[in-house]
Amino acid sequence: MITPEIQAELTAIVGEERFRTDPESRISHSYDATPMFQSLPDGVIYPASTGEVQKILRIASNYSIPVVGRGSGSNLSADTVPSKGGLVMVMTRMNRILELDRNNHTLTVQPGVYTQTIHDTVEKEGLFYPPDPSSMAISTIGGNIAECSGGLRGLKYGTTKDYVLGLEAVLANGEVIRTGGKLYKDVAGYDLTKLLVGSEGTLAIITEATLKLIPLPESRRAMVAHYTDLDAAARTVSRILSEGIIPCTLEFMDQKTIQVVEEYANIGLPKEMAAILLIEQDGPPAVVENDIHQIRKICQETGATHMEMAQTEAEGTRVLAARRNALAALARLRPTLILEDTTVPRSEIAPMVREINRIADKYQLNICTFGHAGDGNLHPTLLTDARDPEEIERAELAFSDIFAAAIRLGGTVTGEHGVGLAKAPYLEWKTGRIAIEVMKGIKKAFDPQGILNPGKIFADTLRTERVGD
Amino acid sequence: MITPEIQAELTAIVGEERFRTDPESRISHSYDATPMFQSLPDGVIYPASTGEVQKILRIASNYSIPVVGRGSGSNLSADTVPSKGGLVMVMTRMNRILELDRNNHTLTVQPGVYTQTIHDTVEKEGLFYPPDPSSMAISTIGGNIAECSGGLRGLKYGTTKDYVLGLEAVLANGEVIRTGGKLYKDVAGYDLTKLLVGSEGTLAIITEATLKLIPLPESRRAMVAHYTDLDAAARTVSRILSEGIIPCTLEFMDQKTIQVVEEYANIGLPKEMAAILLIEQDGPPAVVENDIHQIRKICQETGATHMEMAQTEAEGTRVLAARRNALAALARLRPTLILEDTTVPRSEIAPMVREINRIADKYQLNICTFGHAGDGNLHPTLLTDARDPEEIERAELAFSDIFAAAIRLGGTVTGEHGVGLAKAPYLEWKTGRIAIEVMKGIKKAFDPQGILNPGKIFADTLRTERVGD
Numbered sequence: 001m002i003t004p005e006i007q008a009e010l011t012a013i014v015g016e017e018r019f020r021t022d023p024e025s026r027i028s029h030s031y032d033a034t035p036m037f038q039s040l041p042d043g044v045i046y047p048a049s050t051g052e053v054q055k056i057l058r059i060a061s062n063y064s065i066p067v068v069g070r071g072s073g074s075n076l077s078a079d080t081v082p083s084k085g086g087l088v089m090v091m092t093r094m095n096r097i098l099e100l101d102r103n104n105h106t107l108t109v110q111p112g113v114y115t116q117t118i119h120d121t122v123e124k125e126g127l128f129y130p131p132d133p134s135s136m137a138i139s140t141i142g143g144n145i146a147e148c149s150g151g152l153r154g155l156k157y158g159t160t161k162d163y164v165l166g167l168e169a170v171l172a173n174g175e176v177i178r179t180g181g182k183l184y185k186d187v188a189g190y191d192l193t194k195l196l197v198g199s200e201g202t203l204a205i206i207t208e209a210t211l212k213l214i215p216l217p218e219s220r221r222a223m224v225a226h227y228t229d230l231d232a233a234a235r236t237v238s239r240i241l242s243e244g245i246i247p248c249t250l251e252f253m254d255q256k257t258i259q260v261v262e263e264y265a266n267i268g269l270p271k272e273m274a275a276i277l278l279i280e281q282d283g284p285p286a287v288v289e290n291d292i293h294q295i296r297k298i299c300q301e302t303g304a305t306h307m308e309m310a311q312t313e314a315e316g317t318r319v320l321a322a323r324r325n326a327l328a329a330l331a332r333l334r335p336t337l338i339l340e341d342t343t344v345p346r347s348e349i350a351p352m353v354r355e356i357n358r359i360a361d362k363y364q365l366n367i368c369t370f371g372h373a374g375d376g377n378l379h380p381t382l383l384t385d386a387r388d389p390e391e392i393e394r395a396e397l398a399f400s401d402i403f404a405a406a407i408r409l410g411g412t413v414t415g416e417h418g419v420g421l422a423k424a425p426y427l428e429w430k431t432g433r434i435a436i437e438v439m440k441g442i443k444k445a446f447d448p449q450g451i452l453n454p455g456k457i458f459a460d461t462l463r464t465e466r467v468g469d
Numbered sequence: 470m471i472t473p474e475i476q477a478e479l480t481a482i483v484g485e486e487r488f489r490t491d492p493e494s495r496i497s498h499s500y501d502a503t504p505m506f507q508s509l510p511d512g513v514i515y516p517a518s519t520g521e522v523q524k525i526l527r528i529a530s531n532y533s534i535p536v537v538g539r540g541s542g543s544n545l546s547a548d549t550v551p552s553k554g555g556l557v558m559v560m561t562r563m564n565r566i567l568e569l570d571r572n573n574h575t576l577t578v579q580p581g582v583y584t585q586t587i588h589d590t591v592e593k594e595g596l597f598y599p600p601d602p603s604s605m606a607i608s609t610i611g612g613n614i615a616e617c618s619g620g621l622r623g624l625k626y627g628t629t630k631d632y633v634l635g636l637e638a639v640l641a642n643g644e645v646i647r648t649g650g651k652l653y654k655d656v657a658g659y660d661l662t663k664l665l666v667g668s669e670g671t672l673a674i675i676t677e678a679t680l681k682l683i684p685l686p687e688s689r690r691a692m693v694a695h696y697t698d699l700d701a702a703a704r705t706v707s708r709i710l711s712e713g714i715i716p717c718t719l720e721f722m723d724q725k726t727i728q729v730v731e732e733y734a735n736i737g738l739p740k741e742m743a744a745i746l747l748i749e750q751d752g753p754p755a756v757v758e759n760d761i762h763q764i765r766k767i768c769q770e771t772g773a774t775h776m777e778m779a780q781t782e783a784e785g786t787r788v789l790a791a792r793r794n795a796l797a798a799l800a801r802l803r804p805t806l807i808l809e810d811t812t813v814p815r816s817e818i819a820p821m822v823r824e825i826n827r828i829a830d831k832y833q834l835n836i837c838t839f840g841h842a843g844d845g846n847l848h849p850t851l852l853t854d855a856r857d858p859e860e861i862e863r864a865e866l867a868f869s870d871i872f873a874a875a876i877r878l879g880g881t882v883t884g885e886h887g888v889g890l891a892k893a894p895y896l897e898w899k900t901g902r903i904a905i906e907v908m909k910g911i912k913k914a915f916d917p918q919g920i921l922n923p924g925k926i927f928a929d930t931l932r933t934e935r936v937g938d
Contacts (some may be wrong), residue, residue, distance in 0.1 A: 051789035071670030102706055103816035126713060148656050159654060161663070162631070177904045184844035185628060185884035187617045187667050188892070188899040189926060190908045194630070198656050238572055244595060244684030279549040286755050345651035361664035375653035415654035423657070430657040435646045438914050439659045447912020457658060 002042045002087075008061055010045060010087075015057045018046040020227060028087040030081040032073035033135070035336045036386050037421055041068070041082040047092045050168065050176060050207040056204065057451075058174035059089060066454050067172075069201040071112060071140030075421025076339055079200050080084075083455040089143050094359050104182045105213045106165060111142025111206050115149075119229030127151040127213040130157035133416070134324055142206050148198030155374030156213075156248045156282075157418065159198045168208035169196055170360065182210060195442070200418050201453040202445040207278070217282035221292050221429075225304040226273045226333075230254075232303030233275040234350035237373045238296045240279075241346070245291050249280035250374035251323045254353060255367040257330070257381075264329030269319065270306065277373060278323050280316060326370050326445030327381075334383040336365075340399060342406035343415030346376040355405040356380045363398040366443070379416035403429060424459035457460065471556075475532055479514060479556075482524045487562075489514040498557040501542035501549040502604070504805050505855050506890055510537070510551040517562045519637065519645060519676040526674065526920075527590050527643035529556060536641075538670040540581060540609030543670040545808055545888025548669050552924040560611050563676065566590060573651045574682045575634060580611025580675050584618075587680070596682040600624035602885070603793055611675050617667030619885030620794065624843030625717045625751075626683075628885065630666045632788070637677035638665055653677060663909070669887050672915040686751035689717070690761050691785030692867050695742045699723075701772030701818035702744040706842045708767045709748075715762050718749035719843035723822060726799070726837040726850075733798030736787070739775065746773075746842060747792050751783060768808040786855040796850075797837050803835075803852040809868060811875035812884030815845040824874040825849045832867040834860075846884035872898060884887045893900045895926035 002010075003023065010019045020026075021043045031038045044064075047053045059066045066086025072185055073080045082088050082388045094111035100121065107122055108127065115136040119128050130152035133139055139149065145167070150159040155254065166180030180186055180193040188392035196203055227233040237250060253261065253269075253276050262269040277299075281410045292309070299307055331337045344352045353369055356378070360367035371378035380402055383392050403413045403426050413419075440458060443450070471479075471490065477487045486568025489495075490512045501508045513536075516522045526673055529536045542549045551557050564581035569590065576591055576598065584605040587598050601818045602619035608618065614636070619628040635649030649662040665672055672831055698701040706719060722730065722745050731738040738745065746768075750760045759780070768776055771885055779785035801804045813821045822838055825847070829836035840847035851864055872882045872895050882888075897905055909927060912919070 009609055090649075101814075101816075102711060105710065106813045106814075150654050152656055161625075161660070171903070171907070174590075175903045177901060177907065179900070180906065181879055181881065183812055183879075183881055185619050185623055185812050185841075185846045186881040186899075187883050187885060187887050187898055188881045188905065189888060190672075190911055191617075191630070191663055192900075192904060192907065193661055198660055204657075215715065218713075219847065241574065243686075282754055284759070287753055290753070341762065343652055343654050345570075345573045346653075348572075361653075371630075372654075377654045384821075391539070398515075408889060410650055412650065412652055412655045412657045414651070414656050416656060418656050419658060427658055430655075431648070432646060434640070434644045435648065435661060436662065438640070438646065442659055442664075442911055443912020445907050447916060 006059065007057050010056065014045060014047060020044045025251055026253060029273065030397050031080065032078060032269045032420055034073055034076050034078040034081065035338055035458060037078035037081045039081050039083045040085065041083050041088040044090060045089050046093050050170065053170045053205055053207055054174040054176065056089060057170055057172060060451050061133065061173050061449060064449055064451060066451055067203045068453050070136045071143035074135035075143060075418060075420065076341070077414065077418040077422045078409040079147065079418050079420035079456055081289045081421060083421055088383045089205065089290060092140065098208070100125065101182065106182045107143055107211045107213055107354065109211065111209065111211055112134040113141050115139045115141055115144055122213050123216055126216050127413045128216040129162045129163060129211060129213055131163060134327060137422060140290050141209060145197050145206055145209055146199065146201045147418045150377065152249045152251060152372065154372055154377070155250055158244045163212045164193055164197050164209055165212050166210035167193055167196055167206055169204035172449060172452050180210065184280070185279065200420060202443055202456055203452065216236050219285045220280055220282040220289050220311040220313055221288050222278065222280040222314060223296065223321050224319055225277045225279065225299040226270050227275045227303055228273060229302065229303060230274050230353055231350050233277055235302040235421050236277060236299050237346065237349065240295055242293065242297065245294060247279050247295065247374065248282045249278065249320060250372070251278040251370070252349065252373035253323065253370040254368065257326055257370040260368060261326050261329045264332060265325055278320055280320060280340070311344050323370065330368055330381055330383060334385055336386040338382040338395065340380045340402065341377070341414045342402055342411055343377040344406055344409045344411035346374060348409040348411065349376055349378065351375055351407055352378060352406065356402055359398050359401045363394040365395060365398050376411065386450060419457045421456060424457055425461060427457065427459065473533070474657055475528065478526065478528050483514060483516060498919070498920055501547060503547040503550070503891055504807055506547035506550045508550050508552045509554065510557040513557045513559060515562050517561050519639065522639045522674055522676055523645065526641055527640055529698055529920050530581050530642050530918060532922050533918055533920060535920055537922050538615065538674045538938045539749060540612035541607045543604035543608045544612060544887060544889065546883065546887040546891045547809070548616065548887050548889035548925055550890060552890055557652065558674065561609065563628040564826065567677070569594065572653065574650045576680045576682055578610055578678055578680065580609060580678065580698065582610050582896060584608045584613055592685055594683050597685040598632060598680060598682055600629045600632060603796060610678060610750040612676055614666050614678055615618065615723040615904055616669065616671045616875055616887045618844065621718045621720060623841055623846070624719055625715045628929045632681045633662055633666050633678055633710060634661055634681050635679035638673035638675050640673050641918060641921050648815055649679065669889060670924050671925055673914055681725050687749035688754045688757050688780055689747040689749055689785060690757050690760060691779040692745065692765065693777045693788055694746045694748065694768040695739050696772065697742060698745045698772060699743050700819050701747055704771040705746060705768050705773060706815065707837060708771050710843065711765065711766055712763065714763060716748050716764065716843065717751045718747065718789060720747040720839070721818065721842035722795065722839040722905050723837065726795055729802060731835060732796050734794055747789055749789060761886040792839065792899055799837055799852060803854055805855040807851040807853060807855045807864065809849045809871065810883045810886040811849065811871055811880055813875055813878045813880035813919055815843060817878040817880065818842055818845055818847065821875065821878055825871055826872070827885050828867050828870045832863040832866060836869050847878065867908065888926045893926055894930060896928065912927060
């Protein structure tokens, strides 16, 4: 509850325009990109500096008000839904690029900078920030750090975690910490930098980040391989990697996804195929040529029925856009799209896809599967309608079965989308109870009152793992 | 204090031969590779399984006995010196390689496996585990994980942290947690894996690790460049990296180090030079040839007075051995060698080396500096005599000045050796007081009684940073 007294204190920090309690502001910050989760905040506040964030958090601490940090809200785990009310703190005014350090290959930014802006800024200088979540055109780097965003290039280049060298962050009590620095090696105490990355706004509010950049690859080349048989596609993935080639992109689409994307984008995808692989390599031209040549040979030998080689980088970009557009394509078909994020060891991709298909049939659901074959990160995606409670109930049972199958195959309940509200009931399936107790202790070390993004990661109620299915 | 009752309980777990309280066992586990730190444990115990580790820790918890996990004790931060007595738990019996998974490019090992054994095992299969701490012939992987060991290849390939995908670890109360897995993406809760890496045995005892492997580079080529001018060497480093080349090794040695290593190894190093750079590149032969050619050109243009190109891989290995042997060479000269580990942004290497030399002159000390130029990780190394209290006092003042200089230049007090006992008084200079409070809270979440490696990371007494120097 925001009393008039608290309202006055908050307004004194940011001004009337930047602290909103009107219904429009509250409603538009009651949800994020995750379907079926919504909860009204008591107010929405827009700090412009670390100092303002500190002051806001001191007030929130004083009055025990929940605070949900948020950028564009493009996450897919309901991580920025203010499920316990309180304040949504929108970080988009802190959107300055503070320094591009060419000598040390670092970029220092405020949290509200768009991921795409980072790409554009550094690539002009011949540098590269690899993480490329599908939402990168609209996502903020603060959100990417909070979620440890992945993307298509994760296999070769890693995820957001691998590119955060240092952070400035404000604790729940308003104190500021600075971790890491322009340092490629730093073992001074526990690694708070890596702990904050992926902590989903539950430990601190990130107010500045120093990112690691690498040299921009000189060239890139893409290709597509078609399969009438799922296992043949899995064999290709396995062979490519076992021959020592790590492509920068190695994406998988199943038949249902191919059909939907082709209907949407009309780019010549073969709708009768069981699977396609979208493969891209980057690096020095000679290496790229050689790798793509070898990959082509491997595709042939492992049972691809057809291959298309992009002749130019632009053509390659167009081909990969098909994968990037998969979500938009799927979203057109039915009112609600639930995008899941199970990850398995990459040797288990074919068994996992078969499990997903079996479970979809069992519950009579329409699930399309695509994802990052090289790192085992699959996105089984349900096309449904949130207004149909009976179908949604079946969907919950199906996803519960899918998570259990991923765990059985040595996988995890979320590879890159985060736990948030959506996965919290299932977290224990992956980590066990003891690890969750430890994590709660860590949360307490940062935020003893529990005001930062409460209700996320740690579930109020757990799902019981059903056995024998 | 280990009473006869506790002794009986511990002996019941591991047998009489594996729990030792004799003076020889206690003395030989009272120190590690760090000079000037020694403290007797009450006993030394050798578990053979996770189950035994659990039982030992339950007893230690019951009786509040400190437990210091240890491999070979090759760390340089006094991290395995049992400064509060108690048990040294030696993990070397748990030394099995559990699985090499060729499909998923992972290796699962027990903590007592030697780092070198890991290299040999996976390289035979065309795979690569890059971290290469100087102690790798004798260090154990458990120790490497506890310390987040670096090495010569850190710039291009990262450190131990970047290669640990999953852990099994026993908490102080004897409970087991399993983190991560054969997963390249996993955001299920806080990243306990990365938090445990580099936690110096203060959070849990690691009993199993799943390591990430990458394809073994096809070829490698080394060269040496000589400089009469420190800044010219720094310019070379900067130019190489700014042209988009990331060598796998980019090592720096100052004049004093060159002189000592040459006297020891007699490999033709130029004793009159101000600095040399040892440079190695690996990868596909065409890339390596091209990079080395470009690097050679850059060295010339930035002021190297002489260059030597290794004609074969074997010759390159011999050249790099000079750097690997630096420590042994230095150790011959005087009874005590104190190897420091300050790290600065790589743009600050030349200023940092100049600071080190100024400080050495000021305190009339013999400090040789070598290290990893590409990642700014320098090892200023003092040749001294622990039996000379007056010189040791000057040394402490000098190192205190060196750490302060590193912090001023945006650096850290330890890049790869860890905090342990040796750096604990200085940790706050890097992290600030608030972050240390948070770290203590994290420690409490794992080990509420504080029995795991007590006295490490968090200092009993702090150093006051002296200003105006």
